[in-house]
Amino acid sequence: AQSVTQPDIHITVSEGASLELRCNYSYGATPYLFWYVQSPGQGLQLLLKYFSGDTLVQGIKGFEAEFKRSQSSFNLRKPSVHWSDAAEYFCAVAPYNTDKLIFGTGTRLQVFP
Amino acid sequence: DTAVSQTPKYLVTQMGNDKSIKCEQNLGHDTMYWYKQDSKKFLKIMFSYNNKELIINETVPNRFSPKSPDKAHLNLHINSLELGDSAVYFCASSQDWDTSGNEQFFGPGTRLTVL
Numbered sequence: 001a002q003s004v005t006q007p008d009i010h011i012t013v014s015e016g017a018s019l020e021l022r023c024n025y026s027y028g029a030t031p032y033l034f035w036y037v038q039s040p041g042q043g044l045q046l047l048l049k050y051f052s053g054d055t056l057v058q059g060i061k062g063f064e065a066e067f068k069r070s071q072s073s074f075n076l077r078k079p080s081v082h083w084s085d086a087a088e089y090f091c092a093v094a095p096y097n098t099d100k101l102i103f104g105t106g107t108r109l110q111v112f113p
Numbered sequence: 114d115t116a117v118s119q120t121p122k123y124l125v126t127q128m129g130n131d132k133s134i135k136c137e138q139n140l141g142h143d144t145m146y147w148y149k150q151d152s153k154k155f156l157k158i159m160f161s162y163n164n165k166e167l168i169i170n171e172t173v174p175n176r177f178s179p180k181s182p183d184k185a186h187l188n189l190h191i192n193s194l195e196l197g198d199s200a201v202y203f204c205a206s207s208q209d210w211d212t213s214g215n216e217q218f219f220g221p222g223t224r225l226t227v228l
Contacts, residue, residue: 036219043117043203043219044156088154099144099207099215100169103156 002027004093004104012110015083021076021107023091032094033074034101035065039087047089050074061085086111116140117220119204125226126194133190134223136204144168145187146217147179148203156203162187163209191225199227 003026013019025031032051036044048059055067065076074091091104117138126132138145146169147159161169165181176192191198201222207215 041221043221044205044217045219046216049216090156099146099217100158100161101217102158106154106156108154 002031002093002095002102004091004102006089006091006104006107008107009105010108010110012112013081014112016080019076019078019081019085019109021089021091021109023074023076023104024072025074025091025093026072027093027095029096030069032096033065033067034092034094035059035063035074035076036090036092036103037061037087038090038106044090047076081109081111083111083113085109117204117206117218119202119220119223121223122221123224123226125228127228128194128196130194131190131192132194132225133188134202134204134225136187136189136220138185138204138206138218138220140206140218142206142218143184143209144207144215145181145184146205146207147187147189148205148219150201150203150222152200160187160189194225194227196227199225201225 005024034049035047038044047063048057050057050067088106090106092101120135144163146161150156159173160179162181178190181187201224203222204220205217207217
């Protein structure tokens with residue numbers, strides 16, 4: 001069965017520092033991979049997605065993610081974090097030919113000034 | 114303009130009651146979803162409708178009954194509410210079902226509290 005693991009429940013960084021949020025997936029074929037962000041009290045917003053092609057994907061708000069098949073990973077990165085990036089981040093996988101999203105448990109990001 | 118809207122935003126009710134949550138999208142999408150987010154923030158899909166037809170039913174108790182009067186609306190009715198139903202319920206929509214990896218647009222959520 002497909003699954004997504006986000007090993008870090010909570011991460012704290014200083015504003016301006018770099019960020020990497022980890023995501024590992026379990027799926028038999030090449031999955032469709034997503035990162036969503038949930039600001040407090042809000043719904044989810046898509047940051048970026050990967051289907052095929054270039055393994056480094058650029059998203060909104062200065063985020064990028066790299067797909068590594070050998071490690072079954074799709075880690076999210078940002079070179080310099082802003083205080084407004086404080087939120088919950090969810091990695092998700094969708095099996096081929098469906099839009100059924102399977103979410104990880106999320107990583108809560110806190111940003112200190 | 115709100116793309117995906119849900120009403121109500123908050124819902125507090127007693128065990129055993131029946132309640133409904135409404136969802137509307139003005140994006141012209143064919144597919145709509147209901148997700149449940151529990152107290153630990155875990156998100157799980159409950160239902161998916163494509164052009165008013167049920168596509169996904171993820172072993173949700175039959176106390177939960179989705180209804181799609183048209184493809185812009187997907188409502189969720191819950192009978193005989195239980196304490197464990199307390200959660201945030203998110204509605205979402207996407208362009209269609211056949212093409213993989215469509216972006217899903219989420220509503221702001223409905224926080225249901227069962228006392």
